[in-house]
Amino acid sequence: MVLFREQIRYKSRKEVDKLREAGRLAANALRLAAKAAKPGVTLLELDRLAENYIRKQGAVPGFKGYHGFPGTLCTSVNDKVVHGIPSDYALRDGDVLSIDCGAKLDGFNGDTCLTVGVGHISEKSENLIRTAQLAMFRGIEFSKVGNRLGDMSTAVQSFAEGAGYSIVREYIGHGIGRDLHEDPQVVYADQPSGTGFRFEPGMTITIEPILVDGNHACQVESDGWTVRTKDGSWSAQFEHMIAITNEGPRILSLPDPDFELASGL
Ligand code: MG
Ligand code: MG
Numbered sequence: 330m331v332l333f334r335e336q337i338r339y340k341s342r343k344e345v346d347k348l349r350e351a352g353r354l355a356a357n358a359l360r361l362a363a364k365a366a367k368p369g370v371t372l373l374e375l376d377r378l379a380e381n382y383i384r385k386q387g388a389v390p391g392f393k394g395y396h397g398f399p400g401t402l403c404t405s406v407n408d409k410v411v412h413g414i415p416s417d418y419a420l421r422d423g424d425v426l427s428i429d430c431g432a433k434l435d436g437f438n439g440d441t442c443l444t445v446g447v448g449h450i451s452e453k454s455e456n457l458i459r460t461a462q463l464a465m466f467r468g469i470e471f472s473k474v475g476n477r478l479g480d481m482s483t484a485v486q487s488f489a490e491g492a493g494y495s496i497v498r499e500y501i502g503h504g505i506g507r508d509l510h511e512d513p514q515v516v517y518a519d520q521p522s523g524t525g526f527r528f529e530p531g532m533t534i535t536i537e538p539i540l541v542d543g544n545h546a547c548q549v550e551s552d553g554w555t556v557r558t559k560d561g562s563w564s565a566q567f568e569h570m571i572a573i574t575n576e577g578p579r580i581l582s583l584p585d586p587d588f589e590l591a592s593g594l
Contacts, residue, residue: 426445463488479521479522533571542563
């Protein structure tokens with residue numbers, strides 16, 4: 330592992346494979362929780378499902394205790410944007426739930442999130458969720474050797490804004506490795522094409538733009554964690570960890586086939 334530039338920790342192939350294993354566990358746990366997210370189920374029940382799965386695999390929850398965060402999952406409903414603490418809130422038909430999951434295995438972090446509709450959701454919500462997922466994949470597609478951060482971020486921002494959504498500015502992607510949050514900072518807005526870091530082999534980062542169906546301004550609630558939109562608009566987010574390789578981006582947080590959701594998320 331070599332440290333240089335803005336303290337980016339470039340990973341060996343072996344380290345990338347370790348991250349893949351952590352990412353796989355986080356992705357599987359995330360889908361267990363997503364499949365269980367039905368009307369009447371509480372956020373704490375989802376959290377326990379994910380935690381039990383992660384511990385049974387010999388890993389530990391990656392977020393629990395991180396700066397004091399109490400959950401295995403971040404569970405953010407409707408106008409909550411990120412870092413929602415799992416509570417006894419019982420999900421309702423029509424809710425839009427973003428779930429973020431971290432798992433640490435052999436000292437390496439997995440970090441991945443997705444958004445699901447609870448029960449029957451509106452067409453507006455479906456569009457928001459689908460566009461957030463496509464925005465993430467657009468970010469992954471542009472995270473390749475030869476591009477700079479601004480090329481990827483402009484692709485994501487123009488796609489999201491072209492579809493009528495805005496991108497949250499304060500909560501961004503990051504390098505990932507032995508630490509959950511490493512350099513570089515990975516933004517998805519306001520970074521001109523041709524500027525910012527160059528994507529280089531050995532970098533491991535997260536692609537996790539947050540889309541909002543209104544204004545992107547956010548505020549933190551009194552619990553010190555939960556972030557919500559100021560104007561009450563709803564949000565959706567998808568996150569994959571990727572490794573930059575000469576052959577293109579390698580997604581490190583795909584689930585095992587048994588855990589995939591019917592919709593293919
Ligand atoms: Mg995450
Ligand atoms: Mg992340």
